[in-house]
Amino acid sequence: MSDDSKRLAGVVRIVGSGLLGASIGLALRQQGVEVILDDASPSARRLAIDYGAGRAPAEGDEPTLIVVCVPPDVTADIVERELESYPAALVTDVASVKVEPLRELERRGADVSRYIGSHPMAGRERGGPVSARADLFVGRPWVIAGHDGISYRAAAALEDLVLDLGATPIEMTPEDHDAGVAVVSHAPQVVASLMAARLRDAPDASLGLAGQGVRDVTRIAASDPALWVQILGANAAGVATVLRAYRDDLDGVIAALDAPADPGSLRVVAEAIGSGNAGVARLPGKHGQKKVFTQVVVLVDDTPGQLGRLLTEIGEIGVNLEDLRLEHSPGAQFGLAEVSVVPEHEERLIDDLVRRGWTIAGAQ
């Protein structure tokens, strides 16, 4: 993804050599930027340097931009230290909460005219320096959380960094960012984890009935508790606000299910599902548009290359794949590929696939 349009000038110092820090280092090194890599753990630092993510710090370093990539609960500490150690540098961080670090720095009287928070939306459930990739941020949104204490010019190097990494800068206040991630990331994490917790003591026979629905609802429940304690703790008030409204709705549904024959009970349930319809429809789809696709389900033998052959033939048919999910039935030696296409292409796709010998296991 590197090209000749590099914007950043000067030396970049990265503090923290986990997945994000090491990935930023790799990407900048590929573009010829001089990168200093530091980490509280000497072995973690050495590992990331071995991977080519930067060089060790040295006496007389003069970075122009410092990117703090450490866990949320030590972000303010490290940002403060960096602001003091490098009085000419712009300092940013990549923590997934933005209000609390800024407030804490202001409380401590740090020079926030050289600090601006940011948040690359490229997190994954797991990760470490060995998973680092130069292209981790390509095409991903990257929030820049400006505040009144920093000038537009002073913050320019951060936008250069975001663009050089191939990400899409999105400007939001720290407050709007934290309210946003509370509703689209942090509350969904709690909701998914608590649903998955209900599966812990369910009988094996019940789990055998699990379909794609519960798998989707609980997928992110596999996330790291240590990280999420920090994230939820740092955005506690915002997340609690969303969860409280959620709990009020849930109480209504439980009361309705406790007395399903009472007048109004079914309406409460219908409105809960209907509100969910309205909410999920607001999520931006592919390319930011809201489109409805048709799903065609195709039977695929569970051997290497079969799925590839299917998708190659879909390409030959000339139909663009909008989405794809795989489903495996317990005990079966084949999978179901759910192929999403625009509705206008459904009939042609099914006809051509059947002609080519594929078995269609459903469409909707």
Next chain:
Amino acid sequence: MSDDSKRLAGVVRIVGSGLLGASIGLALRQQGVEVILDDASPSARRLAIDYGAGRAPAEGDEPTLIVVCVPPDVTADIVERELESYPAALVTDVASVKVEPLRELERRGADVSRYIGSHPMAGRERGGPVSARADLFVGRPWVIAGHDGISYRAAAALEDLVLDLGATPIEMTPEDHDAGVAVVSHAPQVVASLMAARLRDAPDASLGLAGQGVRDVTRIAASDPALWVQILGANAAGVATVLRAYRDDLDGVIAALDAPADPGSLRVVAEAIGSGNAGVARLPGKHGQKKVFTQVVVLVDDTPGQLGRLLTEIGEIGVNLEDLRLEHSPGAQFGLAEVSVVPEHEERLIDDLVRRGWTIAGAQ
């Protein structure tokens, strides 16, 4: 999926020509079974017959097996009517709740020595007769909910039906079935719908931060309210039991987030996420095993055939694809394909793909 091992003998009568009824009819017709198709709506019946799912009822019909495929709230009515109209036939239904129809039939004094409920786990969010496919049930679990009032021999035709349709019979009591679907299907539907409802009034800017996590959690929130009112109403007590335990956990998390600095608060949050880890790990994986896969994320141009080319090359490399998801970044002209493979194959896959010119955008 048809072969010479057909088990069913005699004529099958299907009542209700929606997705399930029409799909059963199509599959049986393909195997040479005589199928009678009935529906309260004459036009719906004609449509399904046009599609080849069966023939119209006639004077003197003598079905040996009757499959009632109508909405849950009229299932007991129709089963009772069929038991009376065809005193030699075994009657089953495919409603997604099993206790309530049986209880209702017992209350009415129906001849339940010829009734046994069942539930094919092949539901989809939407569907109708035009979406019917003969292979809808292939490889899917199909619960047979036996009870004390019917003999093994009397119920045999239902197991024949399930096997002829290519599904996997799973025997459970009606009570175990309803408790099972409460925790793996009905409660997750409520949880997802209520989370999606929180998105309804969120600012556009917040929705712009949505990633794959919230999309997965809320995907099934697109389900049909009318159908779900019936399902949740018919399994109300079981679903309420799960949701009440869920709500207690949620109250604990909200209280902890209201006072994150209090002793014990972070532990409550950590235990909620940790319990979710334990619960989601219990979901049976591919082929019923619990395996952990490595995800390799590959950049794919958004043009027809590109994804097919990728998967064909993965087949050529000789690595079996365990799972695949596509992710589109808002505004980007390419997608990210997250390919799951066994960890032993990760390094070779990445090396070979890079050698073939693909861009790896991450691995974990």
